[in-house]
Amino acid sequence: MDHRGDRTVSTLAPNYFDRRFDDLLDIGRSRLPSLAPGWTDHNLHDPGITLLELLAWVTEAQMYSLSRMRRDERAAYAALFGLAPRGPRAASGYLWLQRLPGSSALGYTRSLVLDAGALVHPEQSDSPAYRTVRKQLWVAGQVGALYTRLADGRVLEHSATNERGNVLFLPFGERAGARDVLAIDIVCPVDGGLFPARRADADGAVITIGVRADATSGAADAAGEPLALAVTLASGAARHALPVVDDSTDGFMRSGALVLDVSGVAGSPRQFTLEIRAERGFARPPRVSRIDLNVIAVRQGRLVARELHIASGLPDQLLRLRESGLEFDAAGEPVMVEVAEDGALHAWRRRPGLADSLPADRVFALDTAQGSICFGNGVNGRIVPPGAQVLLSYAVNDGAQGNAARKQRWVVRGIDGVYGVNPLAMEGGRNGVDHLDQRREARRRAREEHALVTGADVEAAALALPALEVARAWALAGGANGVLDLVAMRARPAGVEPDDASGTAPETARWLAAVERRLAPRLPLGLRLRVLAPRYVVFGIELRVESADGYQESALQAALGATLQARLALVAAHPGGMQRALGLGVTVRDLAAWVRQVEGVRRVLSLRLFDSAGRALDAVATPRLGLPKLDLRASVLSVRRPAQAEVR
Template sequence: MSLPTPRLDDRSFQDLVDEAKRYVQQRCPEWTDHNVSDPGVTLIETFASMTDVLLYRLNRVPDRHYVKFLELIGVQLFPPTAANVDVTFWLSAPATEPLRIPEHTEVATARTPEDEPIDFSTTRPLTIVPTTVDHVASQRADDDLVRHHDEAFVGGQPFFCFSETPVAGDRFLIGLDDSAPSNALLLRFACDIEGIGVDPTNPPLAWEAWNGDGWSPCDVESDTTGGLNRAGDVVIHLPDDHEVSVVDGANGGWLRARVVEAFETQPEYSASPRILALEVMTVGGTAPAVHAKTVVNETLGVSDGVPGQRFRLEHAPVVPGQEVVVEVSGDDGWVDWRSVSDFADSEPDSRHFQLDATSGEVAFGPMVRLADGGVQQYGAVPPTGATIRVERYRTGGGRKANVAAGAITILRTPIPTVNRVVNRRSAAGGLDGEDLENAKVRGPITLRTRNRAVTVEDYEQLARLAAPEILRVRAVPAADSSGVRVLVVPAVADDEQGRLRFEQLIPDDGSLERIADYLDERRTIGARVVVEPPRYQGVTVVARVRARRRFATEPLRDDCLRALYDYLHPTHGGPDGDGWPFGRPVHVGEVYAVLQRLPGTDIIEDARLFAADPVTGERGESVQRLVLDPHSLVFSYEHQVQVVDR
């Protein structure tokens, strides 16, 4: 069976005739005789027949020619986008002096018999600083008074860190001698078993750090204290915005343990934990990394002095979103040349070049012959004999780099006192390069938009051009009709249970800025463009499922949770599996359908929907139908499933 012939234009002979007759009615209303015998209609059918032959031949143009047509109108394949991940550097011993992890530090996954290692490099420097405790204090939920325990702490006297009967909002504060952004701290407690009532594996505690404007959540690596109930260690990761501040006259880098409202199945404190001693040590730090290899000072070749020169990078594709600078040697040293999307606005002395990120080709400005026989140079030409090099660029990208948590374990750049590295969460954002079929779809859209934004479809298309790493884009008119809201959803990766963290859905600031700047140059005069993430409506499902005979309850519970998180997912959920539709409500009947089709499910005894705030965790009343705003998406928040035996 032969491959299907591409249909570049699907209009038939009759479509062309009907279209011509409609134009006749609009442009020449006095022509009323449209019968086949009319000489004018005969001419229309003659030209339609000739056009039909041209379309027949055009539809048999091979893909290679079509690619060339796309290149003529400026369409290029989107390059692969690189996955991003946070990598934690663990020290062999607590820090005693500042340790700097430089930018471009390389880490990788382990080599296996089936797969080659996947390289990552850090995108900004990290400083791991030693820390000590300067202050300890507590604060009740219903009281602004801060009760310092510094004297008791120094004297080794035990003290209660919460109120006598802890309630949600009670806080235990720790003041460090300095801020430690992105550092991992080990809090070594000596505690009495006083905070009874809680589940030691799931205490109702949240660790937070002060960022200058409010309290940012801290990730808990491990907790062997059972919720501050026994001697042990709590290892937490401070956010990157941790700052020094003053609390009740005491200066320090503050963090706190806050009692949170317990879930239905989570027991609460009936008495406050009692602290005997506390020691704080810095044991590591976390830096962002990208799936890319950094290439430095790569020589492309020597200029021959003619317009339109082209050179190719040794490593392709080039990771989008970075500023690539080409340097050309001269009498006064190296001169920087700037990358542009096209040479339309380049003067003969403009030091511009064009970069094809997919192929890695660097092109300098061409010389174009004009209609009067003259020539016009677009962009400067590197002088004859000049050496051309690229100062720095990153190469990599692709879906394969969306590795699971714990996959990155190799430190390629040796750093003293760093014992091991690991990624605590899955890498996300890696996408493969665009294929030809999608580029064929973009071709006609590009011809229509003409690099300007008028309709909401134009804004969506141009936003994808500006930031290929964005997974979903939706443009909607602003509420006051003065502009357009461009809602963007980044590519995300789930954890092993299929869950997302809410902060994963917040697009990178760099992507938002690139989209905003790109659209600002192409919007209509007077239009206001706002680029932001959509509103997310949290949804919590509480269900009771009866298992079939000979089916274990725990695996079925895991399957139920995975199915719920997969279906109520903003990027790959929904009825079609390509992301929850914007504004589509959630029905409790869908929950029954999702759970009932699992192999181990016998019957769904009960299922309820609750609206939930994805930031605060507040939950509303049970509803049969959860209504979403017209341009919002769902976010699964802490589903609860109970599975019982038959």
């Protein structure tokens, strides 16, 4: 070890940045005897030595440039990773209407229109200041009933569960197919309707359906592609297709709002039903705890409209934005510049630099780091005339300081009293990204977002898809014709195996296609991915046991069922839990051994296995890609008390 000051430097890992051309050449030449024993001419005239000198020179130049990279070079390298500087991001969230003391929102009997940009702030403070995102039609009505119409004709009622707001339910059923429909009955007051008294006031306005989804599912890009939701408004015999303007729920997979255009609805129905379905079904069934009407999307920040500056008429004039926190990113124009000339307003265009501009070009350059605007000098870009009015319009926000805690009471301009609360935190506010943040993100992407080369890479990437809930994955070796087979299993909510006597796999074709779609772009060229579901072999058990003294039959029967479910679990109920190996069958001997280990079992009286058709089995044989699936509902588990001793 080498001690230098207060630092300890390991001599086992030399710092190659200290090496120069001669050092690198000596290192390369010293490796030749072991790497190329037949190469004996190491003199300068040898072409191989010349090539080695060239490589040493290139290496020295690269090491020099890495430690002395300019900021524009760093930005160019960051662009290779898809990274670009951006301004602060605004926090956002949703306000849900609740019956709060002092709130008169529910007292409205006619629908209202909230303009985009309406001020929103906490009840007891004016900050942080939020604004409504879009022009919204606030419907004076409530959800009367909420239910699911399944493809097989069954109806699942969710109204009571939805009203509680703290219990998860499946709004599209367990299969969540293309023909499963979520229906929301909405009832308006007697003297009201969908639209306000002046229908023209609602032109361009939208209605919103709020969704509070399962927070344990992670990010919600489950389908790997935009999910096409079809929404229909039914009122009596009339039916109107409602275009989906925005869906921040990603198909009911995360909390957000479904934004609907109702401009095509005729009349102003007082009672109507919203029917929602996925045109191609869902990758996995959504799980939500609350669905409601009139959720308001809000965003932190404000718009600075036509900030006035007076031009000096000097070349290269510099104007600074009076408000900090400029919003900008790689796309879009962060600042709109208008200059009053010759009795008219002229829009000026932004350029990355003014060196290539002509003398008459109305252009400017924006320095986002300094928050300043530079105009031309008469040679490179036009000079702003002296005394001319310069109007700057831009958006600003408070970045991370604009985030707000959950469950606050909020006031919305245009609605009397307290409107409601934000059940989830107002979040997403982040400060701007500079070159240090870009370097940190580039290193993370280079380390984590690499190509999926090995089977272990593919398995790990599949398990890292939280929205798709991949619980188990096996990459199969020996794929032919450049095809890699991946067997994947979906997680079981609460560790419960779907109780389906038909043996239908929870891994639907759409779910398998979604997993494949997410992983395929990361595979090397020439390798294709095929995602398969395991083959489930359904079987049942007829079991009769005799209990020990002092054990109740019902308690012992429940313990037997729990033991069998745990031993034959296909997906572990918790990390590190027991789960069945792929391709491993079940024998009568296995079952008897597990049953005898249950506390309270004196002896096994009889044990029989049978398949889904009721035929007796000696063992449950599974194919290579198969798993045994116990149908506990079709099984019979009986417990007999111990026989009484005979009296002599």
